[in-house]
Amino acid sequence: QVHLRESGGGSVQAGGSLRLSCGTSGYIYSNYCLGWFRQIPGKEREGVAAIGDDGKTMYADSVKGRFTISQDNGKDNLYLQMNRLEPDDSATYYCVGDFSPGAYTYCNRERWSQGLAVFARWGQGTQVNVSS
Numbered sequence: 180q181v182h183l184r185e186s187g188g189g190s191v192q193a194g195g196s197l198r199l200s201c202g203t204s205g206y207i208y209s210n211y212c213l214g215w216f217r218q219i220p221g222k223e224r225e226g227v228a229a230i231g232d233d234g235k236t237m238y239a240d241s242v243k244g245r246f247t248i249s250q251d252n253g254k255d256n257l258y259l260q261m262n263r264l265e266p267d268d269s270a271t272y273y274c275v276g277d278f279s280p281g282a283y284t285y286c287n288r289e290r291w292s293q294g295l296a297v298f299a300r301w302g303q304g305t306q307v308n309v310s311s
Contacts, residue, residue, distance in 0.1 A: 181205040181300055183274045188305030195264050195309070201257040201274030201302060212277045212286035214295050215248060215259045217270035217307075226292025227272070228259060235287040241267075264309045271306050275299035 187199040203213065214229035214237075228248035229237045236248050247260040257274055277286075277298040285294030 181276065181278055183276055183300060183302035185272065185274045185302045185305040188272060188307045190308040190310065191264055193265055193309055193311050196260070196262045197264065197307060198261065199259040199272055199274075199305060199307075201259075203255060203257055203274075203276060206276070206278045210278070210280045210282055212282040212291070212295060212299070213248075213250070213257050214275050214291070214299070215257075216273045216275055216292075216295070216301075217268075218273070218304075219270045224273075224296065225270075226295060229286055229291045229295060230257070231283060231286035233283075233287070237287060237291045239292070261307070264307075266309050266311045269307060269309045271304040273304045274302040 182204050184202045191197055209232050211232050215227040216224050217227050218224040227239050230248045245263045249258045275295050285291055
């Protein structure tokens with residue numbers, strides 16, 4: 180049974196930083212795609228970043244150069260380092276993961292967000308608020 184549990188959300192002023200963490204357990208360390216999504220009430224969820232089992236990363240244009248997705252060496256934790264935060268980054272952030280053999284077919288390609296949206300398991304979410 181795969182478990183995803185986020186932590187690290189909170190409130191920060193614009194220009195500040197936060198690091199989100201996601202404890203990941205119960206999966207085999209190959210053929211996976213992990214990522215972060217965010218959602219504002221009343222709006223569509225947005226793929227923020229993804230990382231595959233080969234370590235390659237993908238980012239939404241809106242966060243490139245500001246956010247960094249990573250895993251620890253033991254692959255038990257997924258992180259999202261968020262720098263130069265903007266009010267538009269305020270949302271509920273979800274840790275997601277697809278642990279099926281087919282995850283590699285989209286994880287490092289343009290369809291990474293669509294693939295995760297369809298196939299991934301989701302954590303419970305953590306709130307990020309950025310004030311101006």
